[in-house]
Amino acid sequence: MEDILRPIYQERASSKNTLGILSIEKREGWNYQEETFDNILLVIAKEVEKNLLVKHYAYQDKKAALYIVDEEQLKEWLLLGTNRKILNWLSDGKIVFDRNDYVHRLKNELRESSANERNLKMAIEFSKIIKSYTDGKAFFHNGHYMDAYHHISRSLYHLACLAIIEKGFQPEQTMWDQVKQLNPEIYKLYEELLTSNENIEKRLELLFLASEFLIHSHTESGVSHFLNVLRKKDYWSIDDLINHPEVKYYAIDLETLLEYLIHQNYVRIVQAETKGIHIYHRFYKIFS
Structure with missing residues (x-):
C-alpha cells in the first residue's frame, strides 16, 4: 500500500x-x-x-x-x-x-509539554467548564431541562479533559476510556447522567450538586494560569485581560470565569472613580 x-x-x-x-x-x-x-x-x-x-x-x-x-x-x-x-x-x-x-x-x-502549556490547556478547559455549568444551571432554574442537560453534559466533558491534562496526558478520541482509568469519579457522574432512572428534573438537580463539588476540587489547577497573569499587575481592566496574549485563548468565556473567581474569593473587585456621579470603573486583582 x-x-x-x-x-x-x-x-x-x-x-x-x-x-x-x-x-x-x-x-x-x-x-x-x-x-x-x-x-x-x-x-x-x-x-x-x-x-x-x-x-x-x-x-x-x-x-x-x-x-x-x-x-x-x-x-x-x-x-x-x-x-x-x-x-x-x-x-x-x-x-x-x-x-x-x-x-x-x-x-x-x-x-513533555511544559508546565506553562499544560496550565494554559487546563485554563481553557476550566473556563469552558464554568461557562457550560453556569449556563446549564440558569436553564435548569428556568425549567428548560433539555437545554440544561446539554450544558451539564458539556461541562462534564470539559471537566474530564481537564482531569486528563492534570495527569500529564492528552485527551484522546476515546476520552471516556481514559477518564474511567484516571478519574473514576467523573466517569461515574457522566454515567449517572446517561443511565439514571430518575426523572430529568431530579437527575439534573443531583448532577448539578455533584458537579459543583468536582469543579471546586479542580479549581486550583484550572485557574493557575489565569492567576499567574493577574499577578503581573496590581489590577486589571476587563479590556486589558481580554486582549492579553496569554488569555486570548479563553477570553470568550472570561467574564463568566471572573464572576466565578470573585464568588470563590480568588479575585476581588477594585473600583475607581469615573467622571460620572456614583458610577465607577470596575477593575480586578488577585485576592490577597
Whole structure:
C-alpha cells in the first residue's frame, strides 16, 4: 500500500517547505470512528498558501486522504486541543519523511509539554467548564431541562479533559476510556447522567450538586494560569485581560470565569472613580 502512495508523498518531500510526512494506515482496532479512509497522509509544511489543504485519492477499491497542514496551524490545534484526530495521527502515524528530525522532536514535545502549556490547556478547559455549568444551571432554574442537560453534559466533558491534562496526558478520541482509568469519579457522574432512572428534573438537580463539588476540587489547577497573569499587575481592566496574549485563548468565556473567581474569593473587585456621579470603573486583582 505504501508503494502505491509513495509517489504522492515523495512529491511533497521534495519541497523545501515540507517539514515531515506521516502515514496512518487503517488497521484492526482502528479507533478513529469518523474516518472512512484506508490510509491518511499527513504533511506538515511551513509557508503554505492555505492553513489546511485536503486531497482525496482512490486506489485498488480503497480510499486515501492527503492533509497538508501549515506548521503554525498545527501548533495551534495541538495547544488548544481543537483537532484531536491530528494528535492521534501524530501519535500513531509512521514517519515516512522527517526533515532534520522535525517530527521526532515534535512527538517528544507532545510527551513533555511544559508546565506553562499544560496550565494554559487546563485554563481553557476550566473556563469552558464554568461557562457550560453556569449556563446549564440558569436553564435548569428556568425549567428548560433539555437545554440544561446539554450544558451539564458539556461541562462534564470539559471537566474530564481537564482531569486528563492534570495527569500529564492528552485527551484522546476515546476520552471516556481514559477518564474511567484516571478519574473514576467523573466517569461515574457522566454515567449517572446517561443511565439514571430518575426523572430529568431530579437527575439534573443531583448532577448539578455533584458537579459543583468536582469543579471546586479542580479549581486550583484550572485557574493557575489565569492567576499567574493577574499577578503581573496590581489590577486589571476587563479590556486589558481580554486582549492579553496569554488569555486570548479563553477570553470568550472570561467574564463568566471572573464572576466565578470573585464568588470563590480568588479575585476581588477594585473600583475607581469615573467622571460620572456614583458610577465607577470596575477593575480586578488577585485576592490577597
